[in-house]
Amino acid sequence: MTNRSSIRPLAGACALAAILSGCAQPASQSTVSAHVAAATQAAGTDLQPLLVLCKPAPATRPPQAESDRGIAALMNKPPPPQGQAFDNLYYVGADWVSAWAIKTSDGIILIDALNNEAEATALIDGGMRKLGLDPAQIKYVIVTHGHGDHYGGAKYLVQKYRPRIVMSEVDWKMTETQLEFTTPLWGAPPQRDMAVKDGDRITLGDTTVTLYLTPGHTMGTITPVFDVKSGNRTYRTLLWGGTAFNFGKDIPRLDSYIQSTQRMSTVAKEQKVDVLLSNHAGYDNALPRLEALRQQPGLQPNPFVIGNEAVLRGLTVMNECARAQRDRFTLQ
Secondary structure, X not given: OOOOOOOOOOOOOOHHHHHHHOOOXXXXXXXXXXXXXXXXHHHOOOOHHHHHHHOOOOOOXXXXXXXHHHXXXXXXXXXXXXXXXXXXXXXXXXXXXXXXXXXXXOEEEEEOOOOXXXXXXXXXXXXXXXXXXXXXXXXXXXXXXXXXXXXXXXXXXXXXXXXXXXXXXXXXXXXXXXXXXXXXXXXXXXXXOEEEOOOOEEEEOOEEEXXXXXXXXXXXXXXXXXXXEEOOEEEEEEEEOOOOOOOOOOHHHHHHHHHHHHHHHXXXXXXXXXXXXXXOHHHHOHHHHHHHHHHOOOOOOOOOOOOHHHHHHHXXXXXXXXXXXXXXXXHO
16 A cells, blocks of 8 residues: 555644654644544554554553453453464464464574463464474563463463573563452463563574563563564564553553654664564454465465555554553543
8 A cells, every 4th residue: 555654734833843853732632633543544454453552541440350351251262273474483372362483493482471371282382283383392482571461371381391481670570579460360470580671682593583672561561573584585573562551541651652662663664674463463463364374375475564664654553542542641
């Protein structure tokens, strides 16, 4: 599709300064509408799933029983078939929450560990075997953030295969002291292992994953960036580490999210990122794209390769929806 500008019309004396230096207008219903309009324009027709972020988020978290019911409903959806997105990248996740396996020349790097031992057994362990991968080759598990739907199966994997567990220092501390979310449906947090900081790299064989700290969804969220391969072509990939605004009325945290999306837009542009993934399949169209590849193995162009312009638009959608939510909370 044609390129779409991510700069929205701005009114008043601040307009030019806003474009040049990020000067913001006071929050109002008009600014909320302008941010949503900018996100909608950036989403085009191909990035519609991300627009769910522009819906008003609750100012407070739901009661535990309500939260448990919602999580149970999501977890009870039948799991999709596991699939191969690229020569070296495989989906071994559930319908709701993702897990991605990067195959390297010296083992496997797993990104996220699903909700609990049962899912890790059936979908990661069993799914890898169905795809011709050996789960005993998992050498690292990168946990994108400290919520149980991403670390819940990690203890099982450690007990069975002894991989290193990677998480940011901030989120290790959170899981060791005061869990932000908890439910009996999730496995317990893993024991502290590798704590990483912004820009650290995990190298295994022929593959390096660079870990960027992108606070917002949690204050220690990690966004991995790495290469995927298709035949003789290599594509730079960004896996956004935490998406939803499920933390209530916390304006400084939304500010962090906004800054993270801006920063990663710069990274994506500089590194010519062509693939934008998520750790929840509802945001990145992973399941229909995997189905397309199952129906037509070797399909070209690969549906996961959306191009740098679309990756930047995706980050713009997240940025503008976060700005809209910040302005809504400011007005409350």
